[in-house]
Amino acid sequence: MKKIYLDNAATTQLRPEVISEMVNVLQNDFGNPSSTHSFGRSAKTILETSRKTIAKCMGCAAQELIFTSNATEASNWILKNAVKDLKIERIITSKIEHHATLYTVNHLQRVYGVAVDFVTILPNGTIDLAQLEALLQKEGKTLVTLMHVNNEIGTVLDIEKVGRLCHQYNALFHCDTVQSVGKTEFNLHELSVDFVVASAHKFHGPKGVGFVYVRKGIVLQPFLFGGEQEKGLRAGTEAVHQVAGMAKALALAYEHLDSDRAFISELKNYCESQLKLNFPGLKVNGGDTFYNILNVVLPFSEEKTAMILFNLDMKGIAVSRGSACQSGSVKPSHVLAEILLEEDLKKPSLRISFSHYNTKEDIEALIEGLRGV
Numbered sequence: 558m559k560k561i562y563l564d565n566a567a568t569t570q571l572r573p574e575v576i577s578e579m580v581n582v583l584q585n586d587f588g589n590p591s592s593t594h595s596f597g598r599s600a601k602t603i604l605e606t607s608r609k610t611i612a613k614c615m616g617c618a619a620q621e622l623i624f625t626s627n628a629t630e631a632s633n634w635i636l637k638n639a640v641k642d643l644k645i646e647r648i649i650t651s652k653i654e655h656h657a658t659l660y661t662v663n664h665l666q667r668v669y670g671v672a673v674d675f676v677t678i679l680p681n682g683t684i685d686l687a688q689l690e691a692l693l694q695k696e697g698k699t700l701v702t703l704m705h706v707n708n709e710i711g712t713v714l715d716i717e718k719v720g721r722l723c724h725q726y727n728a729l730f731h732c733d734t735v736q737s738v739g740k741t742e743f744n745l746h747e748l749s750v751d752f753v754v755a756s757a758h759k760f761h762g763p764k765g766v767g768f769v770y771v772r773k774g775i776v777l778q779p780f781l782f783g784g785e786q787e788k789g790l791r792a793g794t795e796a797v798h799q800v801a802g803m804a805k806a807l808a809l810a811y812e813h814l815d816s817d818r819a820f821i822s823e824l825k826n827y828c829e830s831q832l833k834l835n836f837p838g839l840k841v842n843g844g845d846t847f848y849n850i851l852n853v854v855l856p857f858s859e860e861k862t863a864m865i866l867f868n869l870d871m872k873g874i875a876v877s878r879g880s881a882c883q884s885g886s887v888k889p890s891h892v893l894a895e896i897l898l899e900e901d902l903k904k905p906s907l908r909i910s911f912s913h914y915n916t917k918e919d920i921e922a923l924i925e926g927l928r929g930v
């Protein structure tokens with residue numbers, strides 16, 4: 558049975574060149590980057606060359622990037638640091654953020670008493686910018702944390718506008734760019750953003766590695782104490798092969814961006830039109846969404862909700878019901894709960910997310926699979 562992977566917002570298949578790069582480092586460069594001999598120096602060079610490659614892709618300075626194990630770690634660190642050390646008194650966020658943000662903000666509210674304001678989500682899944690501006694006018698040292706591309710419905714934040722607003726009112730801006738890094742252009746020095754986070758496994762790189770961009774001039778306290786790695790901010794021997802794999806994956810993502818984006822956009826349009834043709838009454842969740850994520854409410858009865866993913870899985874087709882962590886659960890996603898009417902929330906919603914490895918045949922198999930439910 559041919560397996561079909563349409564869950565690329567959860568994670569992505571590694572590019573073969575990324576695997577080769579990592580194997581090469583594992584075989585030939587096992588030195589500890591902190592060692593001063595040639596083995597160590599060689600590993601250090603890989604680390605710093607990777608940092609420069611990523612900086613070039615992101616439009617920032619290499620010194621502004623810190624390697625982490627993933628975006629969850631990065632967002633936890635930045636948000637906690639902001640409250641404990643940068644003396645942030647209030648966080649503005651939204652109810653459709655990833656749990657890596659929401660649960661951290663929750664913790665900071667409970668333990669440190671930081672004030673939290675939620676910006677309103679409009680019916681199309683975007684944030685109410687006018688209300689954000691009104692919230693920013695309130696007193697108190699503020700940090701805004703809003704995601705760039707929503708991982709469940711694919712809505713896109715106007716990062717440029719939000720950044721400008723934040724800085725106009727002297728607020729710090731943390732942006733979860735996990736779903737957009739490697740999939741759209743960045744020039745961080747031209748954006749008014751203070752922190753962005755990424756995970757390599759979302760752009761055809763390895764799991765267990767990511768990075769955080771921290772705008773020059775912002776002083777953070779260490780996340781992990783120990784050695785001098787990552788300027789003493791995140792101690793511990795670096796995963797050189799992971800970092801090299803991440804840099805290779807990002808460089809390739811940007812090298813192929815134009816053609817991949819055009820190809821994936823066309824696939825998404827094809828999928829949407831075929832779904833609408835085959836399932837009259839099907840609705841798309843979110844308005845104008847990112848080119849690789851399609852979230853739909855199927856015009857199926859409530860009883861079928863729990864069975865759909867299972868049935869598709871039996872046919873070797875992988876899609877998601879919401880964010881990856883909720884797959885298989887019948888609990889409605891916290892994102893859909895914010896934007897859908899009660900009656901649609903009960904119906905099955907599917908998140909279909911594409912990559913350049915998908916084909917029209919994959920979509921046809923999905924349609925066929927759904928027709929059999």
Ligand code: PLP
Pocket residue numbers: 566567627628629630655657704706707708733735736756880881
């Ligand atoms: N933020 C967004 C928008 C995501 O989609 C994810 C992963 O699904 C994360 C954060 C967390 O990423 P990771 O699990 O790699 O730390």
